[in-house]
Amino acid sequence: MTHINIASLEVGQEIGKTEFLLTRDSLVRYAGASGDFNQIHYRDDVAAAVGLPGVLAHGMLTMGAAVQVAVDWVGNAGAVVDYQVRFTKPVVVDPVDGAVLVVTGKVGEIDAENKIVRVDLEAVFADTKVLGKAQARVQL
Amino acid sequence: MVNPNVQGKKYPATDPYLVGREKIREFAHAVKSTNPMNLDVFAAQAAGYTDVIAPPTFAVVIQERSLATVLADPEADIDFSRVVHGDQRFIHARPIVAGDELVSELEVASVKSLGAHSMVTFETKIYDFEKELVCTAISTLVVRGDE
Numbered sequence: 001m002t003h004i005n006i007a008s009l010e011v012g013q014e015i016g017k018t019e020f021l022l023t024r025d026s027l028v029r030y031a032g033a034s035g036d037f038n039q040i041h042y043r044d045d046v047a048a049a050v051g052l053p054g055v056l057a058h059g060m061l062t063m064g065a066a067v068q069v070a071v072d073w074v075g076n077a078g079a080v081v082d083y084q085v086r087f088t089k090p091v092v093v094d095p096v097d098g099a100v101l102v103v104t105g106k107v108g109e110i111d112a113e114n115k116i117v118r119v120d121l122e123a124v125f126a127d128t129k130v131l132g133k134a135q136a137r138v139q140l
Numbered sequence: 141m142v143n144p145n146v147q148g149k150k151y152p153a154t155d156p157y158l159v160g161r162e163k164i165r166e167f168a169h170a171v172k173s174t175n176p177m178n179l180d181v182f183a184a185q186a187a188g189y190t191d192v193i194a195p196p197t198f199a200v201v202i203q204e205r206s207l208a209t210v211l212a213d214p215e216a217d218i219d220f221s222r223v224v225h226g227d228q229r230f231i232h233a234r235p236i237v238a239g240d241e242l243v244s245e246l247e248v249a250s251v252k253s254l255g256a257h258s259m260v261t262f263e264t265k266i267y268d269f270e271k272e273l274v275c276t277a278i279s280t281l282v283v284r285g286d287e
Contacts, residue, residue, distance in 0.1 A: 020172055033163075033170035034201055050221070059225045064171030064197040071196070076187060077175045077235065080196040084229035084278075133227075136196070 004074065006112055006140055013107045015073040015119060020065045022057050022091065023098035030061040044095070057091040062101060062123060062130060069105040070119040070136040081116070081139045086132035091125045101125050108135060115140040142258035142283050146216045147251045153243045154205045156269070161238040164194045171195050177235075184237075191238035199230050203264045203277040206246035210262065216248070218260070218283055226259060226280040233273050241269045249278070256285030 027041045036058055039046040047055045063085045071077045093099045101123055108120035121134040161181070168178035176183035177193050184192045211220050236242070249261040264277040 026170070026172075030170040033167040035204060060197060060200050060228070061171065063228060064173075064195060067196050068171065068173055068175070071173065071175050075175070077173065077177045077195050078187070078189065078193045080232065082229070082231045083196050084227065086227040087225050 004117075004140055006110065006115055006117065009107050009110055009117065011107050011110060015105045015107060016069045017102070017104045018069050018072070020068075020101040020103065021098050022061065022065070022093055022101055024055065024093060024095055026061065026098070027055070027057060027093060030058050030064075034058070034060060036060065052090070052092075054092040054094070057093050057099060057101075059085075059087040062087075062091055063134075065101060066103045066121045066123045066131060066134060067136050069103045069121060070138055073105060073119070074138050074140065079139050080136050082137035083135070085121075085134040087130075088132040089125070089128050089130040091130055099125055101130070105136075141217070141253065141285060142251050142260050143215060143217045144251045144253070146210075146213075146248045149216075149248045151206060151209050151213075151246045153245045153267075154202075154209070156241045156243050157202055157205065159194065159236055159238055159240040159242060161192055164192050164198065164236075164238050167198050167201070168195050171197065189235070189237055193238075194236040196230060196232065196235075197228075198236055199232075199266055199275045199277050200228070202236075202242050202244050202266050202275075203246075203262075203279060206244045206264045207262065207279070210246060210248070218281075222284040224282045224284065226282045228280075229278040231276045231278075233275065236266075236274060240274070242266050242274060244277075254282075258283040258285065
């Protein structure tokens, strides 16, 4: 059940765009919720010691937030039947200003027979794409 | 270097993980979800689910439990401090629902070397209490070698 009429969709059509503010608080919250307590996600000294430019957002936080653009479009988190990303660039989270992640979703492919739409997600931080091949297949 | 001989190695099923409603809500807030299916029992039930459903990437929590057994396996010889997450995929047979009791079984799908680095791909199958497949999680870790 969905409000989306698959016949009216076109490849390349934008389906949504959301700006996510990732702060250090967001990282601590994600660490607790996911159980990923790698210290590079909350300690500047540890991040520096392993040669990173700063504390990084969990790749899985970026992945989890980005798919919300597809979820919001279809209205049901359970409609995402297949979701993949490649982690290509780090998201450095400033202790004061955080990091702004801008996610845009576009129709990548339409499978009218099975009513599955591939949504291609573009996640940009500081003018750089941070995810590669970010594709969510959504069952309408 | 990761031991190439662990390619094809299967790890035993993890202990069951009981998916809690508040855990789903906590995870949903953490990934900035505002989807009522993740948060509101009545909305989820109106859509035909028995309880709130998890966001699409929640399966990582279950995957990590299997991954932890591999990282603790001396035969695999994976130095966690050198690990970078390369890519991730979740193929869902159905969404994870609050109340599910899930186990996962991990297989090392491939070990490749890329210069001094190793790329290890894990395939984790997540099953419910009835042994029905819920999700297949595929994860590639890059293990940095000595520069």
